[in-house]
Amino acid sequence: MGDVAMTAPVLKEFIRDYPDTELLMVSRTLFKPFFNDIPNLSFYPFDPKVKHKGFLGLVKLFIALRKEGITAVADLHNNLRSKVLRNLFLLAGIKIAVLDKGRKEKTELTRKENKLCKQLKPTINRYADVFKALGFPFVLKNSLEKRTPDTLPDEIFPFAPLPKAKKWIGISPFAQHQQKVYPLLKMETVLLALANAGHQLFIFGGSEEEEQIALQWEKQHKNITSVVKKIKLADELKLISNLDVMLSMDSSGMHLASLKNIPVVSVWGATHPYAGFLGYGQSINDAVQIDLYCRPCSIYGNIPCYRGDFACMNNLSESVVINTVLKKLDNG
Numbered sequence: 001m002g003d004v005a006m007t008a009p010v011l012k013e014f015i016r017d018y019p020d021t022e023l024l025m026v027s028r029t030l031f032k033p034f035f036n037d038i039p040n041l042s043f044y045p046f047d048p049k050v051k052h053k054g055f056l057g058l059v060k061l062f063i064a065l066r067k068e069g070i071t072a073v074a075d076l077h078n079n080l081r082s083k084v085l086r087n088l089f090l091l092a093g094i095k096i097a098v099l100d101k102g103r104k105e106k107t108e109l110t111r112k113e114n115k116l117c118k119q120l121k122p123t124i125n126r127y128a129d130v131f132k133a134l135g136f137p138f139v140l141k142n143s144l145e146k147r148t149p150d151t152l153p154d155e156i157f158p159f160a161p162l163p164k165a166k167k168w169i170g171i172s173p174f175a176q177h178q179q180k181v182y183p184l185l186k187m188e189t190v191l192l193a194l195a196n197a198g199h200q201l202f203i204f205g206g207s208e209e210e211e212q213i214a215l216q217w218e219k220q221h222k223n224i225t226s227v228v229k230k231i232k233l234a235d236e237l238k239l240i241s242n243l244d245v246m247l248s249m250d251s252s253g254m255h256l257a258s259l260k261n262i263p264v265v266s267v268w269g270a271t272h273p274y275a276g277f278l279g280y281g282q283s284i285n286d287a288v289q290i291d292l293y294c295r296p297c298s299i300y301g302n303i304p305c306y307r308g309d310f311a312c313m314n315n316l317s318e319s320v321v322i323n324t325v326l327k328k329l330d331n332g
Helices: 002-017 029-035 054-066 080-091 103-110 123-133 184-196 208-218 233-240 252-259 318-331
Strands: 023-027 041-045 072-075 095-098 168-172 200-203 224-226 245-249 264-267
Touching (some): 054 080, 184 200, 200 208, 252 264
């Protein structure tokens, strides 16, 4: 989800520089809300489990997309499915360009020995490079715009009453891989401290397990509200647009906040902003992390801690996280 969300600000900037160009975004239906406010962009739903399953399903997708009058293909994913699809377009004489994931540099960044710990090209710039290869160069601003909060639908009013009497903090404490998750007991301490400081907290997540954890936190303080599995993604984005700050792991929550021009305090463990996945417009000064010889040990957080003590998260003080969020609230 995070990778898809990161493409949206890039596409928005592309259209600003090339307002007469039409874009057709192909992705899963769930992700359509990410692109709703981008001019000249149409969305084509990709169904990998049924309609577009397997090679024949991709051929079917190719035939359907050919009818849309596509003149160039920007592969911003570069996985097995997108490779098949782009090659079908290439055989049809359509110009293509492919995302360079920088695998060699990322291997050097995460290896145990002779680690080259340096800032790699941000992923958003890699996306922009794809369009440059197609003949559409543009320079990313990579900055948050002055935000205009979305109007909240009636479904949100019971737990997000307006007008705001407190500062609103979004909390995105979960991630696909455990090595990117701040230990839950430590996160609980952070939540209670921020809630006791008088701020309203909204917990975001997706799975049933995350829903149960968030509900337990909700019971502990009147200023903590879980929205996990209570509202749709489109409404989550509207709620996020009304936040004052988001506290997130290296996960999709950071990128959803960027979509709505909300500043993020991000917490990093096994992964590192150097890999290029810091949210669009976000500052590395707001990335909470500790220096360890072993960091980063993973690009996506899917590799178990070889030290065995998960020091990158366990040694990260709750007070540092709390104070970074409070400082961001004070400074805007």
